Amino acid sequence: MVEDLVNHKRYRVDHLIQDSLPKGSTVVVEDMNFEEMGNFIKDKKIKSPDGNDLSEPKTFNLLLKLQSGK
Secondary structure (H helix, E strand, O other), rough: OOOEEOOOOOOOHHHHHHHHHOOOOOOOHOOHHHHHHHHHOOOOOHOOOOOOOEEEOOOOOOOOOOOOOO
């Protein structure tokens, strides 16, 4: 995941990279690690869908902590 540094929306970095690639590209995002994805975003100057800069790729826990019972 990466975060838009202005509005703090979060995006899947693999989707942003895939969407920025021209048709027929041979880049396999699934084989990249976080550092390689971050470098790719910087090198290709990929922005968020809103046109803002992005954070470094990192893992986000999307699960919510819930308590059951009383």
